[in-house]
Amino acid sequence: MFIDSHAHLDYPDFENTRDEVIAKALRAGVKKIISVGTTIDSSKKAVRLAERFKGIVFATAGLHPHDIDETMGFERQLEEIKKIITTEKIVAVGECGIDYSSTHEDDGSTDPYEIKKQRDSFTRQLDLAKEKELPLIVHSRAAEEDTFEILSQEKYKNLCGVVHCHTGSMDIAKKVLDLGFYIGFTGIITFPSAAELSEVIAEVPLDRILIETDAPFLAPVPYRGQRNEPAYVVEVAKKxxxxxxxxxxxxxxxxxxxxxxxxxI
Ligand SMILES: [Zn+2]
Ligand SMILES: [Zn+2]
Structure with a gap:
């Protein structure tokens, strides 16, 4: 049996095929799927899926760093996320975090406003996790320094969670482990280009690892390039x-x- 600890079942990629995708996952031995919210709407949809597939799908609610809505304003967005977390059955806060990968200016720097916005949104979601005593699903890309500076703050020392889709070095993995967090690995580890990641996996103890698909993205070999789905988390486990x-x-x-x-769960 397997658990896909990170999939986006609410995404339109699964429209009209969700029942079949979940049935296929169960046939492959994937008995539970965490459907991860990235926006207000996506978190609400994850909740509905968890209600429909009770005991199989579990929902999280959060605001992805690339989904901070400028027109709505992130304060109002966070209020909505908080409402979902307070009133619905949610198993984690996230995915939240910091991602500077697509926000670089021409000179390689990141706009200070963008930095502040992402850091604030992340911090506020950590506060929420603390208040509601929920674990976190953390997304960190091209922003390790800021992510760990915030996660290491004294007031967050009792938080637990997973830093998902780890593709970094052992140094970064050690920081995650030192925080007492789990490390999530996706289908990226099956790519031929991920040789360096094998060394990290060899070193990270099995009792700190989560497996995930991040479906519909990042399909593992031999499905690379296709739409990813929870059934394929077995390929991550095999690797x-x-x-x-x-x-x-x-x-x-x-x-x-x-x-x-x-x-x-
Ligand atoms: Zn992510
Ligand atoms: Zn994700």
């Missing part, structure tokens, strides 16, 4: 088993336990 030279069952058992412990 980890191969790298760590353990059985697929060991990876499955450990990652199921980790996800169940973290999300309380």
């Amino acid at each position: 980890i088993a191969e790298i760590k030279n353990v059985t697929l069952e060991e990876v499955a058992n450990a990652t199921v336990k980790n996800a169940e412990d973290l999300f309380g």
Whole structure:
């Protein structure tokens, strides 16, 4: 059995095929899927899916760093996210975090306004997680310094969560582990270009690893280039088993336990 700890089942890519996608996941042994919210609308849709597929789909609510709506204003957006977290069954806050990958100016720097906006949004969602005693799903890209500076603050020391889609070095992985967070690996680890990532996976203990698809994105080999779906999380588990030279069952058992412990599912 497996758990896909990070998928976006609400995305339009799954329109009209959700039932089949979930049935296929169950046939592949993927018994639980965390459907991760990225906007108000996406978080609400994740909640509806969790209600419809009880015990199989679990919802999170959060504001992705690239989905901070300028017209609505992030204060109002965060109020809405807070409302969802307060009134609905939510297993984590997120995905939230910092992502400067597509916000670089021509000289490689990031606009100070953008930095402030993303840092504020992230901090406010950490406050929410703290207040509601929920775990976090953290997205960090091209922003490790800021992400860890915030996560390491004294007031957040009791927070737990996962830094999802890890593609960084062992130094960054160590920072995640030092915080007591889990590390999420996607299908990227099956790409031939990810040789360096194998060394990180070899070193990260199995009891700190979550497996995820980030579907509909990042389909693993041999489905690369296609729409990703939760059933394919098995390929991520297979790759980890191969790298760590353990059985697929060991990876499955450990990652199921980790996800169940973290999300309380
Ligand atoms: Zn993400
Ligand atoms: Zn995601």
